[in-house]
Amino acid sequence: xxxxxxxxxxxxxxxxxxxxxxxxxxxxxxxxxxxxxxxxxxxxxxxxxxxxxxxxxxxxxxxxxxxxxxxxxxxxxxxxxxxxxxxxxxxxxxxxxxxxxxxxxxxxxxxxxxxxxxxxxxxxxxxxxxxxxxxxxxxxxxxxxxxxxxxxxxxxxxxxxxxxxxxxxxxxxxxxxxxxxxxxxxxxxxxxxxxxxxxxxxxxxxxxxxxxxxxxxxxxxxxxxxxxxxxxxxxxxxxxxxxxxxxxxxxxxxxxxxxxxxxxxxxxxxxxxxxxx
Amino acid sequence: xxxxxxxxxxxxxxxxxxxxxxxxxxxxxxxxxxxxxxxxxxxxxxxxxxxxxxxxxxxxxxxxxxxxxxxxxxxxxxxxxxxxxxxxxxxxxxxxxxxxxxxxxxxxxxxxxxxxxxxxxxxxxxxxxxxxxxxxxxxxxxxxxxxxxxxxxxxxxxxxxxxxxxxxxxxxxxxxxxxxxxxxxxxxxxxxxxxxxxxxxxxxxxxxxxxxxxxxxxxxxxxxxxxxxxxxxxxxxxxxxxxxxxxxxxxxxxxxxxxxxxxxxxxxxxxxxxxxx
DNA sequence: ATAAAGGTTGCCGCAGCGTGAAGCTCAAGC
DNA sequence: GCTTGAGCTTCACGCTGCGGCAACCTTTAT
Numbered sequence: 089x090x091x092x093x094x095x096x097x098x099x100x101x102x103x104x105x106x107x108x109x110x111x112x113x114x115x116x117x118x119x120x121x122x123x124x125x126x127x128x129x130x131x132x133x134x135x136x137x138x139x140x141x142x143x144x145x146x147x148x149x150x151x152x153x154x155x156x157x158x159x160x161x162x163x164x165x166x167x168x169x170x171x172x173x174x175x176x177x178x179x180x181x182x183x184x185x186x187x188x189x190x191x192x193x194x195x196x197x198x199x200x201x202x203x204x205x206x207x208x209x210x211x212x213x214x215x216x217x218x219x220x221x222x223x224x225x226x227x228x229x230x231x232x233x234x235x236x237x238x239x240x241x242x243x244x245x246x247x248x249x250x251x252x253x254x255x256x257x258x259x260x261x262x263x264x265x266x267x268x269x270x271x272x273x274x275x276x277x278x279x280x281x282x283x284x285x286x287x288x289x290x291x292x293x294x295x296x297x298x299x300x301x302x303x304x305x306x307x308x309x310x311x312x313x314x315x316x317x318x319x320x321x322x323x324x325x326x327x328x329x330x331x332x333x334x335x336x337x338x339x340x341x342x343x344x345x346x347x348x349x350x351x352x353x354x355x356x357x358x359x360x361x362x363x364x365x
Numbered sequence: 366x367x368x369x370x371x372x373x374x375x376x377x378x379x380x381x382x383x384x385x386x387x388x389x390x391x392x393x394x395x396x397x398x399x400x401x402x403x404x405x406x407x408x409x410x411x412x413x414x415x416x417x418x419x420x421x422x423x424x425x426x427x428x429x430x431x432x433x434x435x436x437x438x439x440x441x442x443x444x445x446x447x448x449x450x451x452x453x454x455x456x457x458x459x460x461x462x463x464x465x466x467x468x469x470x471x472x473x474x475x476x477x478x479x480x481x482x483x484x485x486x487x488x489x490x491x492x493x494x495x496x497x498x499x500x501x502x503x504x505x506x507x508x509x510x511x512x513x514x515x516x517x518x519x520x521x522x523x524x525x526x527x528x529x530x531x532x533x534x535x536x537x538x539x540x541x542x543x544x545x546x547x548x549x550x551x552x553x554x555x556x557x558x559x560x561x562x563x564x565x566x567x568x569x570x571x572x573x574x575x576x577x578x579x580x581x582x583x584x585x586x587x588x589x590x591x592x593x594x595x596x597x598x599x600x601x602x603x604x605x606x607x608x609x610x611x612x613x614x615x616x617x618x619x620x621x622x623x624x625x626x627x628x629x630x631x632x633x634x635x636x637x638x639x640x641x642x
Numbered sequence: 643a644t645a646a647a648g649g650t651t652g653c654c655g656c657a658g659c660g661t662g663a664a665g666c667t668c669a670a671g672c
Numbered sequence: 673g674c675t676t677g678a679g680c681t682t683c684a685c686g687c688t689g690c691g692g693c694a695a696c697c698t699t700t701a702t
Contacts, residue, residue, distance in 0.1 A: 102661080
């Protein structure tokens with residue numbers, strides 16, 4: 089028989105840990121003096137302790153170990169738990185690989201002067217969203233902004249009408265005569281169409297939900313928005329995603345300056361992981 | 366300007382998180398009403414928040430992110446932190462690979478009926494250890510046990526003299542006329558040699574420290590001890606270790622039965638990782 | 643005017659795995 | 673018989689990153 093101290097020395101654990109394991113009912117001393125509470129461990133228990141330590145090394149939680157030790161456990165159950173744990177570690181390694189990729193991608197980006205104005209892609213899940221919108225062909229970017237202003241003027245109520253958004257339905261590179269869907273998000277239901285001055289008509293519609301949307305926030309007008317798209321493209325490539333759908337631009341802040349310098353836009357691009365498991 | 370609730374919705378984080386980040390000085394609202402404490406976030410801050418979220422995805426702690434955002438940070442420092450983090454993740458992945466290997470090794474072992482009497486290898490760091498020992502050639506295993514008993518009889522003081530140990534200096538497979546070093550660990554210093562009955566003499570010595578010792582506890586006499594060695598060998602192979610030194614046997618419990626059935630021995634085998642990094 | 647949202651601070655909890663300290667009792671060697 | 677080291681119990685805390693709730697205050701819409 090060994091006392092806690094001796095047993096702890098031999099087993100290379102702390103006394104505290106032995107008491108703790110006793111307390112949580114994981115590993116109890118062979119005998120406990122009922123009068124003094126002294127714990128006495130048998131030599132044979134060293135094998136048991138080592139078993140616990142070995143299982144802990146596998147990454148099992150003390151709770152799982154307790155169940156494994158319950159000795160009414162079958163070989164199959166044991167195997168099941170191990171396989172489960174293995175799968176879990178493998179998942180975790182996948183996630184870590186992702187992180188490594190992201191870090192590497194960022195290490196590349198650090199050099200390309202981006203540290204001044206860092207663009208950061210974040211994945212979001214976007215729910216379906218009722219909107220009020222119109223679709224029209226505009227000749228320039230500024231004409232689009234002008235329509236945003238009209239919408240805002242017609243719908244000043246912030247509690248009912250949310251942010252303005254824009255979807256470009258024409259091929260992306262055309263900078264003239266773009267086919268745009270312009271509108272604003274609806275915060276509250278129960279609204280129908282509305283005519284704007286200038287012959288445009290806002291119709292009730294719904295933006296579909298997107299499970300995984302790569303988003304980025306850019307500050308500035310046309311030029312910067314393009315770099316935002318480029319950044320999302322780079323990001324997707326580096327992180328093994330695929331662009332999968334029609335991007336949206338949500339305007340967080342409409343410009344006050346004429347040149348749109350203080351426009352703040354969130355670009356949203358649906359993506360999918362390349363190797364889904 | 367957005368209130369916490371709006372900003373939280375747009376950024377897909379909880380209000381609680383925004384308040385928390387404010388509290389820990391990581392991300393503060395653009396303005397705070399001094400009278401009411403209301404937080405107001407600007408649209409431009411969404412980019413900042415996204416940056417924080419992106420860095421969090423990399424696995425950086427909020428503390429590290431705060432330092433990265435301190436904006437007196439240079440590109441080099443940024444790169445340094447990222448490389449550091451990457452190295453850390455890689456270390457972690459190494460560890461997880463090890464765990465996977467251990468689990469796989471155990472999955473193999475589960476089937477070979479070991480679940481009844483599981484042998485569990487644990488790595489320990491063993492410090493240098495003063496001993497009192499004798500070296501002699503014995504004709505059988507039992508003769509060795511008999512010497513243990515003599516030693517114990519000569520040194521009954523548990524507080525000064527610790528466990529008995531044995532090191533086999535002859536080639537391992539010889540079961541007859543083994544060249545054994547037999548002795549007991551010294552718990553307290555200040556002791557010199559001692560003669561035993563039977564012409565043996567205990568000399569003061571020291572077992573060297575071993576940085577990484579694979580240990581296993583076996584219960585039983587010669588036969589079981591051999592399976593213990595076999596198990597350590599298997600374990601080393603499965604876990605990419607190499608046997609590296611002279612093994613010791615430390616007797617946790619000397620037998621009372623004649624056949625040594627209740628002998629409990631800890632086998633200690635120095636090992637080294639095969640691919641050290 | 644009033645009620646419903648939505649804001650604020652502050653404190654507790656949790657999850658996992660223990661470590662540390664205070665205050666008391668016990669065993670053992672002289 | 674006394675000291676001393678070792679055991680005992682119990683309470684606390686630490687780490688991270690928030691979540692949740694209570695109690696109270698503002699703003700906004702009706």
